[in-house]
Amino acid sequence: MSLYGSDQKSTFxxxxxxxxxxxxxxxxxxASRQEQPEYPQIARGYGKRPWARSGNPSSLAEIDAEDAxxxxxxxxxxxxxxxxxxxxxxxxxxxxxxxxxxDVWAFLKGNIPIVIRRTRHGGYGLVGRTPVExxxxxxxxxxxxxxxxxxxxxxxxxxxxxxxxLTAQRYFEGHKxxxxxxxxxxxxxxxxxxxxxxxxYHKPK
Numbered sequence: 001m002s003l004y005g006s007d008q009k010s011t012f013x014x015x016x017x018x019x020x021x022x023x024x025x026x027x028x029x030x031a032s033r034q035e036q037p038e039y040p041q042i043a044r045g046y047g048k049r050p051w052a053r054s055g056n057p058s059s060l061a062e063i064d065a066e067d068a069x070x071x072x073x074x075x076x077x078x079x080x081x082x083x084x085x086x087x088x089x090x091x092x093x094x095x096x097x098x099x100x101x102x103d104v105w106a107f108l109k110g111n112i113p114i115v116i117r118r119t120r121h122g123g124y125g126l127v128g129r130t131p132v133e134x135x136x137x138x139x140x141x142x143x144x145x146x147x148x149x150x151x152x153x154x155x156x157x158x159x160x161x162x163x164x165x166l167t168a169q170r171y172f173e174g175h176k177x178x179x180x181x182x183x184x185x186x187x188x189x190x191x192x193x194x195x196x197x198x199x200x201y202h203k204p205k
Contacts, residue, residue, distance in 0.1 A: 018078075018085060019085060019088075020086075020088035020089045021092070023081060023089055023153065023154060023166070024092065024107055024114075026153055027107075027114050027153050028107070028112050028114050028168075030151035030168055031114045031168055031169060031170045036139075036146075039135045039139055039152045040073050040074065040077075040131075040135065042066060042132060044130070044132050045058065045061065045063065045064070045065035057127065057128025058130045058133065063124070063131075066130040066131045066132050067131055067163040070155060070163060071157075079152075079154050080156065081154040081155065081156045081166065082156065083156050083157060083159075086118065089105060089116060090103070092107070093105035093106055093107060093116075094106055094107055094109065097115075099120075100120075101120060101123075101125045102118060102119060103117070103118045103120055104117050108171060112170065113170065114168055114169065115169060116153070116166060116167070116168050117166070117167045117168070117169075118164055118165075118166055119134070119164050119165045122158055122162030122164075123162075131163065134165065135152070138150040138167065144189060147170075148169055148170065148172065149169060150167045150168070150169045151167060151168050152165070153167060153168050154166040179199060186201045
């Protein structure tokens, strides 16, 4: 099933003609779906083994190889978004947030409040990671946390030519949790906190 619906996708120009309003509408449609979202199927750069948080960062060659493959895939499948339309999406948001990995725009009107996220700093989430590693992280997160499932909605290029991934998920109002509360919640799911840096968790086999 297409992310945009079979009747919509056939009208898209692979080079990018999706308007900001259409992007927001498609993100809301994705957020309302119950099944596991689809994500781009591209090969790992240079046959890289599956991602592991404790593994060594990817090389620039691996990142570039996957970004090139992703660029080809989105243009062939109608998911390339012109940068100007992405900028317009930000202007239409009701609230603007930001994090270490993403710019975040909230759209709160209607029955399904959502956020659209844009990867920051020409990277794919964590420093030294590739597009496929980025997709793997949120695909696995979707399995553990289906209520906050993240959907792929598009891809563009920033001013320096770096790839930028756009994703969407439902908006939830909440408050900041203490780390001990997060550790406890993750422990109930069978996850153990890893040592060092930002809070990260793994599930022992």
